[in-house]
Amino acid sequence: MQMYNSPYRGVLDCVRAIWQKEGPAAFYRSYTTQLTMNVPFQAIHFMTYEYLQELLNPHRQYNPSSHMLSGALAGAIAAAATTPLDVCKTLLNTQESIALSTPSSGHGPGQGQGAHRHISGLAHAFRTVYRLGGLQGFFKGVQARVIYQMPSTAISWSVYEFFKYGLTKHQLNKRRTQHMEAEK
Structure with missing residues (x-):
């Protein structure tokens, strides 16, 4: 659906x-690539958030x-760092015709065979990109990806911290009330 001139109505x-x-396997074509991308994305995301909180909100x-x-x-930062994996994932998902019809330039398996019928696996996607x-080519769309992620992660963290604060405050008040009743 995200491809330019998508042939699908919905x-x-x-x-x-x-x-x-x-067949059903097509829906899982980039599953390992998705996992390969999500693990470093989340690691970078959480480490950067915690580091920035230490700087901006040390208490x-x-x-x-x-x-x-x-x-x-x-x-x-996490989106920019993992964009190469996202580009490869998108290529695996879309199997864009330009990538499939462009003759090989002698890189990797199938040298000189011309067009590939199917891009399979992360290594093949990396070579194709x-x-x-x-x-x-690995950073095509980096600006769009960063612009998409920034408000999304800002909202997610602010909602998380709001509920954490609310729940912590509620628990603290509950303990205070129980402690005051116990002293009576």
């Missing part, structure tokens, strides 16, 4: 067509602006 049409043409008080700024920057766009 999500159900897309699912039906892919199921008929390629770890409820501070919505520091939570939002830290969350937005953490999401931006490099063949088509060089190193800068």
